Amino acid sequence: xEDVEQSLFLSVREGDSSVINCTYTDxxxxxxxxxxxxxxxxxxxxxxxxxxxxxxxxxxxxVLLNKKDKHLSLRIADTQxxxxxxxxxxxxxxxxxxxxxxxxxxxxxRP
Amino acid sequence: xxxxxxxxxxxxxxxxxxxxxxxEQHLGHNAMYWYKQSAKKPLELxxxxxxxxxxxxxxxxxxxxxxxxxxxHLFLHLHTLQPEDSALYLCASSQDIGSYEQYxxxxxxxxxx
Numbered sequence: 001x002e003d004v005e006q007s008l009f010l011s012v013r014e015g016d017s018s019v020i021n022c023t024y025t026d027x028x029x030x031x032x033x034x035x036x037x038x039x040x041x042x043x044x045x046x047x048x049x050x051x052x053x054x055x056x057x058x059x060x061x062x063v064l065l066n067k068k069d070k071h072l073s074l075r076i077a078d079t080q081x082x083x084x085x086x087x088x089x090x091x092x093x094x095x096x097x098x099x100x101x102x103x104x105x106x107x108x109x110r111p
Numbered sequence: 112x113x114x115x116x117x118x119x120x121x122x123x124x125x126x127x128x129x130x131x132x133x134x135e136q137h138l139g140h141n142a143m144y145w146y147k148q149s150a151k152k153p154l155e156l157x158x159x160x161x162x163x164x165x166x167x168x169x170x171x172x173x174x175x176x177x178x179x180x181x182x183x184h185l186f187l188h189l190h191t192l193q194p195e196d197s198a199l200y201l202c203a204s205s206q207d208i209g210s211y212e213q214y215x216x217x218x219x220x221x222x223x224x
Contacts, residue, residue: 004153008151009206031211033211042117042201042203042217042219043201043203043213045212045213045214049212081119088154089156092211095208095209097167097209098159098167099211100153101146103151104154
């Protein structure tokens with residue numbers, strides 16, 4: 001079945017770049033997402049990428065997709081304390097009727 | 112403010128209790144979802160409703176019973192739960208069943224004692 005995997009923890013220094021990685025198994029994935037969950041809140045869509053794209057940049061966020069290896073990454077430039085959260089990788093097929101989420105990567109920022 | 116509210120935010124219940132979780136969306140969306148978030152596990156999709164009709168039930172035990180009286184409200188009725196059901200229960204909505212962006216509520220933290 002479909003599976004999305006990501007590491008559970010990442011710690012970076014304030015001002016450095018954070019790179020959160022994700023792998024998925026469904027070759028028919030059409031949409032790939034990054035959601036952010038801050039403490040005590042629900043998930044919020046950060047960005048998404050279509051499977052026919054290799055890269056998408058939005059301000060400090062850069063998403064890279066390697067479709068051949070089924071690898072997705074999220075790079076956060078100049079990481080700030082407000083970026084502390086859990087980041088979920090997710091994928092869905094073209095109908096987007098069901099989104100498969102990973103376990104989430106907890107990003108912590110050290111001074 | 113995501114436009115999706117959930118009550119209560121925290122709930123502690125015994126295994127013999129009956130309780131209900133409530134979700135309300137103010138976005139005019141047609142699809143609503145229940146997810147279960149357990150520590151260190153992927154987010155699990157439980158139920159999907161489209162225009163008040165259940166379209167997906169992901170092998171969820173019958174001790175969880177969803178109800179969608181209208182497109183703005185979604186309930187999750189709980190009875191005779193087990194300690195392993197303790198988790199954060201998230202509600203989400205999207206414009207339609209095929210919309211790629213889902214809007215999440217803050218969740219209800221459920222503890223079963």
